[in-house]
Amino acid sequence: MIPTYPLEGRRVLITGATSGLGRQLARWAVAGRSHVIIAGRSPERLELTRQELDRDFPHSPTETLLLDLASFENVRGAVSEAHDRWASLDVLVNNAGVMAIDPGLGPDGHDLTMTVNHLSPTLFSVGLLDLLERGRSPRVTFTSSVMHWLSRSRPGLLGEPPSPPRRWVAYARSKEANLTTSLELSRRARDSHSPVAFLCAHPGVASTHLGQEGHGVSNWFMRAMAPRLLPSVEQGCRSLADAAFTDEYPAGSYVGPRAVLVGPSHLARPSSLARDPRHARETLDRTLALVGTQLVFGSTT
């Protein structure tokens, strides 16, 4: 059964909506009668997903936005296109991500996992801030993971790949950066009297394509075992949807399944590193410097 979310008439942008949790979130958002924009890196997968959504939910046509988070130039292009096409945005779900991919640098010279999972989503969100500030009860949700607890990273190392290169460490760091940044953005939005609520959520675990891309033993294991061992995508989406699509959780919340990896949503506990305000300030400042942008609230007033 499709849960009902009160989204009628709202404009909802979901990244990574061509697969897994993002695709399911898009289904729930369209079912809630919102105007959904699905963002993804592959024009073919975007078109297939759009056709599937329009076939299953003909009352509310879905729009697409090409967005490759591996490249800052591409992200800036998507931000510019969004400004050409829409006057406001109500909900942004930063869901797209990669896990345990082969170690390497992205085209901007930073660790590729950190680029796709954290640097680019932050650049995207900051770029869309004026559209969000014109939205109705605007909400921005980032997607973290219980793996964020394993991060011991320092803000100064944010763009650097782990040394020695380790795919799971890179993932843990990027997910900690997601959570830390959402908490800091929330504090700065509050201090600036911005209407935008920043939150973070994690899905526990769910059977998706995550972790299957790559040449490591763990990628092979994920391809072979994830569909058999992990809970359903619907189960994983609940915390993300409750955080993004309702006002049940206030700005600055971190939402996750009650039984850590599964169950109905509740307030989850961030690691002590993510809760450290100084670490958070430095993480966001370093992120903004690496992606070459500034955080400006209230530019529309």
Ligand SMILES: NC(=O)c1ccc[n+]([C@@H]2O[C@H](COP(=O)([O-])OP(=O)(O)OC[C@H]3O[C@@H](n4cnc5c(N)ncnc54)[C@H](OP(=O)(O)O)[C@@H]3O)[C@@H](O)[C@H]2O)c1
């Ligand atoms: N599944 C879990 O157990 C779990 C647990 C904790 C956290 N999470 C988080 O949940 C989020 C969604 O993951 P998922 O499990 O749904 O995985 P998934 O099935 O692999 O979906 C990931 C999505 O991200 C997109 N993506 C990957 N690289 C991209 C890029 N460079 N630019 C734009 N989009 C890109 C993918 O696009 P393509 O279709 O083109 O590949 C896909 O739509 C991730 O942030 C992940 O860290 C998942």
